[in-house]
Amino acid sequence: MAATEERVADQIQLTVDNIHMAFGGVAALVDVSLEVYKGEIFSIIGPNGAGKTVSLNCINGLYRPQRGKIFFEGQDITHLRPYQRASLGISRTFQKIELFQGMTVLDNIRLGRHMHMKTGLLDGMIYLGRTAKEEIRHRAFIEEEIIDLLEITHIRNKVVGMLPYGLQKRVELGRALALEPKVILLDEPMAGLNLEEVEDMARFILDVNEEKRWQVTCVLVEHDMGVVMDISERVAVLNFGEKIAEGTPAEVQDNPRVIQAYLGEVEELYVTRR
Amino acid sequence: MARAHRGPSQEIIFTPEMTIPKLFLQTVKKYGHKKVAMREKEFGIWRPITWQDYYENVKALALGMVSLGLKRDDKVALIGDNRPEGLWAEMAALCVGAQAIWIYQDCLIDEVQYIVDHSDAKILVCEGQEEVDKALTIKDRCPKLQKAIWDDPKGMRNYDDPILIPLKEVQALGRELEARDPGLFDHLVEQGRGDDVTLLFYTSGTTSAPKGALLTHSNMLHMGKNLNRVDPNYEDDDFVSFLPFAWIGEQMMSISLELQAGFTINFPEEPETILENIREIGPQVMFSSARFYEQMVRTLQVKYADASFLKKRMYEWALDVGGRLADLKFAKKQAPLWLRAAGWLADITVHRALRDHLGLSRIRNAYTGGRLWAPITSAIFTPSASTSSKSTGRRRSPASLSSIVPMTSS
Numbered sequence: 049m050a051a052t053e054e055r056v057a058d059q060i061q062l063t064v065d066n067i068h069m070a071f072g073g074v075a076a077l078v079d080v081s082l083e084v085y086k087g088e089i090f091s092i093i094g095p096n097g098a099g100k101t102v103s104l105n106c107i108n109g110l111y112r113p114q115r116g117k118i119f120f121e122g123q124d125i126t127h128l129r130p131y132q133r134a135s136l137g138i139s140r141t142f143q144k145i146e147l148f149q150g151m152t153v154l155d156n157i158r159l160g161r162h163m164h165m166k167t168g169l170l171d172g173m174i175y176l177g178r179t180a181k182e183e184i185r186h187r188a189f190i191e192e193e194i195i196d197l198l199e200i201t202h203i204r205n206k207v208v209g210m211l212p213y214g215l216q217k218r219v220e221l222g223r224a225l226a227l228e229p230k231v232i233l234l235d236e237p238m239a240g241l242n243l244e245e246v247e248d249m250a251r252f253i254l255d256v257n258e259e260k261r262w263q264v265t266c267v268l269v270e271h272d273m274g275v276v277m278d279i280s281e282r283v284a285v286l287n288f289g290e291k292i293a294e295g296t297p298a299e300v301q302d303n304p305r306v307i308q309a310y311l312g313e314v315e316e317l318y319v320t321r322r
Numbered sequence: 323m324a325r326a327h328r329g330p331s332q333e334i335i336f337t338p339e340m341t342i343p344k345l346f347l348q349t350v351k352k353y354g355h356k357k358v359a360m361r362e363k364e365f366g367i368w369r370p371i372t373w374q375d376y377y378e379n380v381k382a383l384a385l386g387m388v389s390l391g392l393k394r395d396d397k398v399a400l401i402g403d404n405r406p407e408g409l410w411a412e413m414a415a416l417c418v419g420a421q422a423i424w425i426y427q428d429c430l431i432d433e434v435q436y437i438v439d440h441s442d443a444k445i446l447v448c449e450g451q452e453e454v455d456k457a458l459t460i461k462d463r464c465p466k467l468q469k470a471i472w473d474d475p476k477g478m479r480n481y482d483d484p485i486l487i488p489l490k491e492v493q494a495l496g497r498e499l500e501a502r503d504p505g506l507f508d509h510l511v512e513q514g515r516g517d518d519v520t521l522l523f524y525t526s527g528t529t530s531a532p533k534g535a536l537l538t539h540s541n542m543l544h545m546g547k548n549l550n551r552v553d554p555n556y557e558d559d560d561f562v563s564f565l566p567f568a569w570i571g572e573q574m575m576s577i578s579l580e581l582q583a584g585f586t587i588n589f590p591e592e593p594e595t596i597l598e599n600i601r602e603i604g605p606q607v608m609f610s611s612a613r614f615y616e617q618m619v620r621t622l623q624v625k626y627a628d629a630s631f632l633k634k635r636m637y638e639w640a641l642d643v644g645g646r647l648a649d650l651k652f653a654k655k656q657a658p659l660w661l662r663a664a665g666w667l668a669d670i671t672v673h674r675a676l677r678d679h680l681g682l683s684r685i686r687n688a689y690t691g692g693r694l695w696a697p698i699t700s701a702i703f704t705p706s707a708s709t710s711s712k713s714t715g716r717r718r719s720p721a722s723l724s725s726i727v728p729m730t731s732s
Contacts, residue, residue, distance in 0.1 A: 191365035197476070202594035204366065259479060
């Protein structure tokens with residue numbers, strides 16, 4: 049893609065340094081190191097149980113690895129709580145939708161912005177003036193930058209639980225974007241979507257990654273190889289908690305260890321969608 | 323410049339010189355910043371555009387198109403959803419004296435290519451990425467096409483084809499030209515005559531390749547005039563524009579009738595939000611395909627089927643009362659007092675809520691045309707309308723009223 053070359057490609061934004069994570073006797077991650085450059089789409093792939101979601105959970109702070117360190121923009125964030133990491137600009141979506149099912153689309157997205165709210169409970173009780181202005185400013189941001197981008201204008205006031213799965217996935221991306229993140233961790237954004245929804249989602253990810261307004265670094269965990277190979281700049285492959293390969297999509301596809309461990313045969317690489 | 327006068331019946335009298343752009347300038351003069359010409363729902367808010375704003379945008383765009391090389395009798399093709407920019411671009415083309423051709427927004431690439439090439443279009447006005455993609459695909463097969471103008475920047479970051487130019491840049495070119503030659507716009511508008519061809523409508527092409535039908539300024543203006551004569555429209559009316567501009571009916575409402583009645587056009591946020599947006603606006607005038615009304619009825623029937631026993635009986639009773647009232651009304655007979663009382667009760671309990679849910683709470687005239695609708699549609703709408711004090715409860719097909727246009731001017 050043309051925009052790729054213009055980017056600041058050599059700046060490391062997120063470093064995962066030799067992390068080790070075990071649940072009882074099961075090692076989920078064994079000395080995994082990853083480096084994510086600013087502005088890229090970095091994918092983590094691997095068979096089921098390889099440790100992909102665990103690694104996202106470690107970056108995001110839901111899990112705390114037993115060994116190893118995580119750096120974000122040069123700062124050691126290994127001991128920060130998830131909300132502290134969020135305030136630094138790390139946002140995520142979940143494999144199984146984790147929205148508030150009884151709330152509207154707009155309220156769910158608004159929730160993603162609470163990090164940016166400066167006024168508190170007392171201000172909220174008075175509301176007029178400062179709080180009202182702040183709310184209008186946030187609403188404008190949500191409408192102009194998120195709802196319009198994700199094409200969810202027609203459902204903004206619908207209750208999330210009533211929406212089809214594909215739209216819920218989009219709302220979840222919307223909520224993650226409301227944080228105005230620097231890095232977004234996407235855990236299987238395509239899972240359960242039909243072909244058209246997958247194409248839309250891929251387009252949204254590219255928009256968020258490339259559009260001047262956003263330029264968010266994306267860390268993508270995904271099983272849909274068609275999408276992964278099409279949109280990622282670099283791919284890391286995990287297998288039983290170990291990183292077995294890393295490189296451009298083409299390099300990874302040609303790597304015999306990857307083929308053997310994960311993909312079975314080369315032909316099956318594109319079997320998921322094509 | 324020939325002037326149109328408001329006759330004693332408040333009807334615009336047309337001279338053979340009268341054109342759509344001339345009437346446009348008159349209407350702008352009349353309302354200026356005092357009245358809202360159109361609204362668009364954008365980012366969740368209805369944003370007003372006054373007649374003066376409408377004029378400024380059209381002027382800049384028209385002169386911008388002149389800077390791009392557009393001349394009298396050139397053709398401008400337009401494609402995209404209903405939106406203010408689309409109407410500005412059309413009006414701008416007409417002001418230059420060019421002819422406008424609207425293409426249905428869901429046309430396939432081959433169809434777009436055929437119409438653009440066959441009509442000799444020099445400029446194609448696109449909406450966003452989707453239309454621009456079509457333009458780029460066909461440009462090599464349409465040698466007469468010189469520029470493609472677009473206005474929605476979403477997803478356009480990597481497009482650098484020299485044929486493309488954003489609408490804002492065209493308007494900037496227009497403002498430069500305006501600074502160099504201030505009288506040019508008025509001069510261009512004055513050159514038009516009533517019997518100049520102004521719009522091309524392509525047939526659906528069911529029997530062979532689509533054919534372009536030519537409509538003159540007089541054709542278009544008389545359509546609106548005749549419709550206004552049968553059912554007057556007022557300047558504080560609201561109208562929701564959601565049917566394709568490529569359809570003659572929408573042109574009649576949004577161009578011809580809009581300029582004569584001066585009502586406000588409202589553009590929905592997205593095609594998916596039309597029904598919701600209609601309800602928010604509550605238009606007095608509606609002109610839509612039979613299919614659209616049938617869809618409303620279907621929604622109603624589904625809800626009815628799901629309703630509780632009591633609600634169902636209430637609805638049936640209200641429908642019956644309304645039906646009797648409607649029959650008497652059509653027979654021009656006075657309804658007995660008890661029936662009128664029942665009608666009032668049916669209105670406040672059922673019909674008013676129904677009309678509100680369908681966005682018809684303020685409706686005065688609802689038109690359809692093109693084909694007949696399923697009888698059930700009138701069986702449901704007329705009773706509801708009969709209990710209302712506002713609407714006439716009649717069904718009209720303007721296709722037979724005003725689309726066949728007399729060439730005489732009164």
